Amino acid sequence: MKKLINAVDQVENQMISGMVKAYPHYLTKLNCGNVVVRTEKKSGKVALISGGGSGHEPAHGGYVGTGMLDAAVAGAVFTSPTPDQIYEGIKEIATDKGVLMVIKNYTGDVMNFEMAREMAEMEGIKVEQVIVNDDVAVDNSLYTVGRRGVAGTVFVHKIAGALAETGADLEEVKEVAEDVIANVRSMGMAIRPCTVPAAGVPGFELKDDEMEVGIGIHGEPGTHRETLKTADEITDMLLDKILADLDYSGAETAVMINGAGATPLMELFIINNRVADVLAEKGIKVYKTFVGEYMTSLEMEGFSISILRLNDRLKELLDAPADTPAFKA
Template sequence: MKKLINHPEYVVQEMIEGMALAHPQIVKKLPDTHVLVRADLSKEKVALVSGGGSGHEPSHGGFVGTGMLDAAVAGEVFTSPTPDQLLAAIKAVDRGKGVLLVIKNYSGDVMNFEMAMELAEAEGIQVKKVIVDDDVAVKNSTYTVGRRGIAGTVFVHKIAGALAEQGASLDEVQKVAEKVISRVRSMGMALSPCTIPAVGKPGFEIGEDEMEMGMGIHGEPGIDRTKIASADEVASTLVSYILEDMPCREGERVAVMINGLGATPLMELYIVNRKVAKLLQEKQIQVHKTFVGEYMTSLEMAGCSVTLLKLDDQLTELLDAPAQTIAWS
């Protein structure tokens, strides 16, 4: 295992410290936690809290800031954050308007977030939740009951965060987050495994000439392991599964996210996007905006995911609203 770390036990702690030191104008570290909060918490508004296991950077700490999250809680690598850390985040960002929890649909995340939610409510804090399940690849997996939450979660952060920034109520922010969840779909694929620092060896094996379609961001099995195909073939397969699950009519608008999983060059992501754009153009689906880069990774896994968000006027306005975070500006 080759990794630029000091000790596997301290990777999350030292990463959080490094992020806070690099971007003090945007985030600060909550003492004695793995929690990043907005540097400016003065505005009275609904607060958004998200998080999950580390190893998916820039998710979730990279999306803390104006117009997106108010706090992100980092668990150990690929491990759900604990209820006490989540409670600390909720209490730190609550400004009397309520807190919305954005949870990816993994059993440990759901259980721990809900436990923190109950603890916060016992202290008089109004808390609501949404659960993101945008992955169309598999219905149930190693870590989930129901579909997994993957890169589409970032669109939930952006749009719900924009509405909260405008002063909307907790019910309104929850409603728009649920609207995004109902209109966003993703699917990914992997070319290589990744190595959890504390384990020291790859989480799965895949042949040099193989790829896996529909693999999850923790290395959960996908729907098919095949010989490596071209970028155009991969893009066509991913878009086909997404549009089968969420049909789009001619003239409808979408936002597109081509997300790298950690070890895929931008060159390759743009080649995938080239085909995605052509496929949507052929179907006369309008692309309002495209995001290409790393938004929700899987350590150093090679591969990508494609996300489509079906837009209306409200979602378009909120997607385009200004935001300033480490990974979105």
């Protein structure tokens, strides 16, 4: 295993410390594990918290700031944060308007966030939650009951965070988050695996001419493994599945081409070239496109496509100002 680390048991701590030192005007670290909160605390508005295992950077700490999250909780690599850590994050950001938890649909995340919610509610904090399940690849996986939450979660952070900045009530912010979840679909693939530092070996093996289709963000198996195809053929395969799952006919959309951690931007733009052409051929208008690394899987080589069906309200909130280390609008 070759990694630029100091010690396996310090990876997450040193990563978060380095992030906070890079962005002190955005982020402050709590003394209760790897929990980061906005340096300038919000008041009189709904606060948002999200998180999950480390290894998906810039998710989730990179999205803490104006117009998105108020706190992010980082567990060990690909491991859910503990209820205590999440609870401390909720307490730190809570306002009289309440807190919305944005949870990706993984069994450990859902269980631990819900336990933290119960602890916070016992302290009189009003908490609601949404569960993101945008991955169309598989209905159940090693980590989930139901569909996984993947890169479409970033759209939930952005749009719900934008509405929260307007002073909307908790129920309204939850409603718009659920609107995004209902209208976003994603699917990914990989051509090379990643190595979790604590494991020291790749999570799976692929031959030089193989690819894994429908892979999860923790390296979970997808729908199948097959011989590597061209970028256009792979893109068509993923798009076929996404477009068959939700009717995008005549809709305006936001598109995210998300790198898995080790995929060159050159290749991501080649993917987007095909996505844009296919959507245009089908009469689906692309309102806004995002290409880059938004929710990674350490150094996995691959990508995912997320497509969000927009309406006027979602467009307005997508365009609203945001200022975070990893996302600006």
